[in-house]
Amino acid sequence: MPKVKTNRIKYPDGWELIEPTLCELDAKMREAESDPNDGKRKCEAFWPIFKIAHQKSRYIFDLYYKRNEISKELYEFCLEQGYADRNLIAKWKKSGYESLCCLRCIQPRDHNFGTTCVCRVPEHLREEKAVECVHCGCGGCASGD
Ligand SMILES: [Zn+2]
Numbered sequence: 001m002p003k004v005k006t007n008r009i010k011y012p013d014g015w016e017l018i019e020p021t022l023c024e025l026d027a028k029m030r031e032a033e034s035d036p037n038d039g040k041r042k043c044e045a046f047w048p049i050f051k052i053a054h055q056k057s058r059y060i061f062d063l064y065y066k067r068n069e070i071s072k073e074l075y076e077f078c079l080e081q082g083y084a085d086r087n088l089i090a091k092w093k094k095s096g097y098e099s100l101c102c103l104r105c106i107q108p109r110d111h112n113f114g115t116t117c118v119c120r121v122p123e124h125l126r127e128e129k130a131v132e133c134v135h136c137g138c139g140g141c142a143s144g145d
């Protein structure tokens, strides 16, 4: 019998343990993307999407770096399949960026003032206590907040 060629992805061991959570977040993401956003400011429409993308990356990051619950193979697999953002995770490993919300908030060209988003300013240095950045709706992600 000739072998049937398939495009099936080979899932590394442990995938079945994280699949339900990732599927749930994927479903939420689709919901957020199809949300009509009536009455919301344009920038706000993207906030839930950023938030869920962040959750997915954080989930994978925690499992691998904090809890040691998944193998390197599975971790790499998740990055390759787009379940987590490699660039964002790289930032989380740096001191001062441990809770960074998204990559846009540290891109100087995206900000009218200074080189960083308002949500990156530590709470005790902010004049206003409550913030919501325009990029992802983050209410503060400086380390130590
Ligand atoms: Zn932020």
Ligand SMILES: [Zn+2]
Residues within 6 Å of the ligand: 101, 102, 103, 104, 105, 133, 135, 136, 137, 138
């Ligand atoms: Zn952000």
